[in-house]
Amino acid sequence: MIEVGHNRDQKLLHQRVLVMHPKGSYQEFILNTNSDWLFPLPINVSNAEAATLTAGPGVALALTEFIKQNPSDHLVITGANSVIGLILCQLLGSTYPGLTPIVSPDSQAYFNQSLPGYPVYSIEHLQLFHGRTLIIDIAGSEPLLQQLIAAVPRASIASIALQTSNLNVPFTFVHEDFNHQIYCHLIKTVASHKLWLPIGRIFSFAETKKAQHYAKDHHSRGRVLVNLN
Incomplete structure (x- = not known):
């Protein structure tokens, strides 16, 4: 300041x-x-980590609370390799019951490198589920959701990407309600290295247009940032 x-x-x-x-x-x-x-900001929270805190962790926490309030036998996460997906998986933990992150084949190596020891699946290798299944939709792809519903007959969907859906299953749009204490908690969690924030590439201010194209044209590999200095 x-x-x-x-x-x-x-x-x-x-x-x-x-x-x-x-x-x-x-x-x-x-x-x-x-x-x-x-x-x-504590000294051990970098500028890049602070910038990443503004988009993603709060939404992941909102999803975590929704999951706790709506228990299920299986928890399927689409877009698990995204920034929000990787943070959500960390908040839940690799041993969360029924955890099933869905990642495209092109992104599985990145997911495994980011969260070693966590389960990972592709839609092609997903087996028929039995019991209640909660689908956490981060990807926002209705065709993907249709494929999942075919494999999980007792499904419900909670989405941060779609506000409405024509799919014939229970559907909830989840959004973040800003809370000061939540962000204080997130900053302390990052500072104590209990939460890792995915940061991809950092571009200079002169490369802003290049950064926009990179974020649009590439699979999610962490938050894309622009350095204003």
Whole structure:
């Protein structure tokens, strides 16, 4: 922080902070007027990790709570190699009952490298499930969901990518409700190395257009960031 107003702690001056803003924070200077959106950063949380905290971990936590409130025999996760998918798998743990991350063949090596010891499946090798199955949809592909429903007769879907669905199974759209304490907890968890945040490539500001094309044209390999310095 380069300046502290009358309603802010003077000790924050010249300290590293994460400032979140509901209207976006892509600007050189941010005027923070709500302390709930301001987070001091420990020295062992990098700038890249702080930037990654703004999109993904909060949604993964919301999914974790939904999963706990809706127990099932099998838990299928589409888009498990995405940033949110990798964080969700970490929050659940590799031994979570019935955990079935679905990853395309092109991304399985990346998933295995990111989370060694976690189970991983492709849609082609998924066996017929019995019992209640909760499908966590991160990929947002209705054709993929249709394939899964054919293999899991007693399925329900919770999606962060689709708000509605024409599929003939119980469907819930899950979204994050911002909570200051949740992000304080996430920062402490990252600082203590209990949560690993997937960071892919970091581009310079001059390479912003290249970064946009890279994120669009490549499989998810961690968060794509732009360095404004």
